[in-house]
Amino acid sequence: MTDNIAPSAFQGSNLIMANDGSPLLPGTPAEARARLAALNADPAVGDVLLDPRHPQHAARVAERRGLELIASRDRGEQAARAEAERRRQNTVREEAARTDSAVAALDVFRRVAP
Structure with a gap:
């Protein structure tokens, strides 16, 4: 049995539909990642x-x-997005470390001064 392949306007994407109405393959990488995650989460598919x-x-x-x-x-x-996020997180960590060291220096100064 072969499926009749017809283009679909399902959710505004360019999916190819099978006879039963299910999409054969997603048209965008985001749709593919979502469908792959659903496949990996399904225990029956894992079996x-x-x-x-x-x-x-x-x-x-x-x-x-x-x-x-x-x-x-x-x-x-x-x-590129992951690298930008990693750099942003490193900047936040460095700023937090600078703030912590400044607070620690002030705390030491307060303890020394009467």
């Missing part, structure tokens, strides 16, 4: 992926690989 003799094993592995490929399309943007 299928862990059992190579399961009738759906090959299809689920192929689906997972496809989702991983689509999700990896914007890794450059993700890496």
Whole structure:
């Protein structure tokens, strides 16, 4: 049995729909990551992926690989965002350390002065 593939306007994305109305593959990396997270969270899918003799094993592995490929399309943007966030966090930590050392210096001064 083959699915008739038709373009879909599901939630404003460019998904390809199967006969049963389910999306075959998401159109954007964000949709792929969300669907991959849902797949990984589903214990039934995990059982299928862990059992190579399961009738759906090959299809689920192929689906997972496809989702991983689509999700990896914007890794450059993700890496840039992660780097910017890491730098922001480091700046916050450095500022907190400077503030803590200034407070400690004032505290020492208060203890010494009568």
